[in-house]
Amino acid sequence: MTNLEGNPEVIDCESHEVSAEVIKPRSVKLTTRTGIRVDRLLPSSTIRLIGPWCFLDHFLPQDEDEIMSVASHPHTGLQTVTWLFSGEVHHHDSLGSDQRIHPGELNLMTAGRGISHSEISSKAKTPLHGAQLWIALDDKTRKIEPRFTHYSDLPKVTSTHYEAKILAGQIFGIKSQAEIFSPLVAAELTLLTDKAADVELNAEFEYGFMAINSKIKVANQLLDVGELYYQPRGANSIKINGSVDSKVLMIGGEPFNEDIVMWWNFVGRSHEEIEEMRSLWETKSEIFGVVHDELNERIPAPIMPNIKLKPRSNKKLG
Ligand code: MN
Numbered sequence: 001m002t003n004l005e006g007n008p009e010v011i012d013c014e015s016h017e018v019s020a021e022v023i024k025p026r027s028v029k030l031t032t033r034t035g036i037r038v039d040r041l042l043p044s045s046t047i048r049l050i051g052p053w054c055f056l057d058h059f060l061p062q063d064e065d066e067i068m069s070v071a072s073h074p075h076t077g078l079q080t081v082t083w084l085f086s087g088e089v090h091h092h093d094s095l096g097s098d099q100r101i102h103p104g105e106l107n108l109m110t111a112g113r114g115i116s117h118s119e120i121s122s123k124a125k126t127p128l129h130g131a132q133l134w135i136a137l138d139d140k141t142r143k144i145e146p147r148f149t150h151y152s153d154l155p156k157v158t159s160t161h162y163e164a165k166i167l168a169g170q171i172f173g174i175k176s177q178a179e180i181f182s183p184l185v186a187a188e189l190t191l192l193t194d195k196a197a198d199v200e201l202n203a204e205f206e207y208g209f210m211a212i213n214s215k216i217k218v219a220n221q222l223l224d225v226g227e228l229y230y231q232p233r234g235a236n237s238i239k240i241n242g243s244v245d246s247k248v249l250m251i252g253g254e255p256f257n258e259d260i261v262m263w264w265n266f267v268g269r270s271h272e273e274i275e276e277m278r279s280l281w282e283t284k285s286e287i288f289g290v291v292h293d294e295l296n297e298r299i300p301a302p303i304m305p306n307i308k309l310k311p312r313s314n315k316k317l318g
Pocket of ligand 1: 073075080117265
C-alpha cells in the first residue's frame with residue numbers, strides 16, 4: 001500500500017560497513033487506507049531489506065470509531081504477513097478466501113505471479129494495532145501460483161526471561177508451519193521478567209527488533225515504541241531488556257542477494273516489469289482475479305514516476 005512518496009535517488013556506497021542502527025518510524029499517508037495512522041519502518045532511508053523482509057508497516061492503536069478499510073488491490077512477487085496485537089481484520093482475496101484474523105494468528109498471503117485482496121478492520125473489535133510485512137520472493141519462486149493460508153495455532157517456545165510465538169521459520173528447533181521460501185524467521189517475543197533476556201540468534205541472519213507496547217533496550221540501545229533496531233549478521237545472541245510483558249516483533253533472515261524493484265504493491269526486477277504489472281491491474285487482467293467483499297471497489301494504481309525505476313540491492317545506503 002505504498003503511495004507515491006517518490007523515494008529520492010540515493011547513491012549506493014559499495015564499501016559501506018554494515019553496522020547496527022535504530023530505524024525511526026516515519027508516518028505515511030496512505031491514500032489507499034482510510035481512517036488510520038500508519039508508521040513505516042521498511043524500507044527506510046538507510047536499510048532497504050532485512051533478510052527478505054522488504055516492507056514493514058505498523059498500524060498504531062486507533063480510536064474506537066476509526067477503522068482500516070483497504071479496497072481490493074494487487075500484489076506480485078512477495079508474501080504478505082498480517083500480524084495483530086489487538087483488534088480484528090477481515091481479509092478477502094481473489095482466491096475466494098474470506099478470513100478474519102485476531103491477535104496471535106497469522107495471515108500469510110503468497111502473491112507469487114499475482115493476486116488481489118482487501119482488508120477491513122472490524123469496528124466492533126477495536127482498537128486496531130498490528131503490523132503488515134512483506135517478504136520478497138526470490139527469482140525461483142516469485143512467479144508461483146498465488147495462495148493464502150491462515151495459521152491459528154502457531155508454536156510457542158519459552159526460554160529464560162522470554163517467550164517467543166513463532167510466526168515463521170524456527171527457534172530452538174521448533175518450526176512454524178507457515179510456508180516460506182527462503183531462510184527467515186519472524187516471532188513475537190514477550191519478556192517474562194525485567195531481567196535482560198539473551199535471545200539466541202542465527203549468525204547467518206540479519207535481524208530487526210521492533211518495540212511494540214513499551215520502551216525496551218536492545219543491545220543497550222533504548223528503543224521507543226514503534227522503533228526498529230537493525231542487527232547485521234554475525235551475532236549469536238542479543239540482549240533485550242524491558243519491563244515484564246514488553247512485546248518485541250523480531251524479523252530476520254539471510255541477506256537477500258537479488259536486486260529488486262519495489263513500486264506500489266509490486267516487487268519485480270525491472271522498471272519494464274513493474275510497468276507491465278501496473279498495466280495488467282489497470283486493464284483488469286485475470287491474473288489478479290476479482291475480490292468479492294462488501295466494499296466492492298478496487299484501488300487504481302498510481303501514475304508511474306517520470307524516472308526509470310532502478311533495481312536496488314539490499315546494501316545499506318550511506
Ligand atoms: Mn495488500
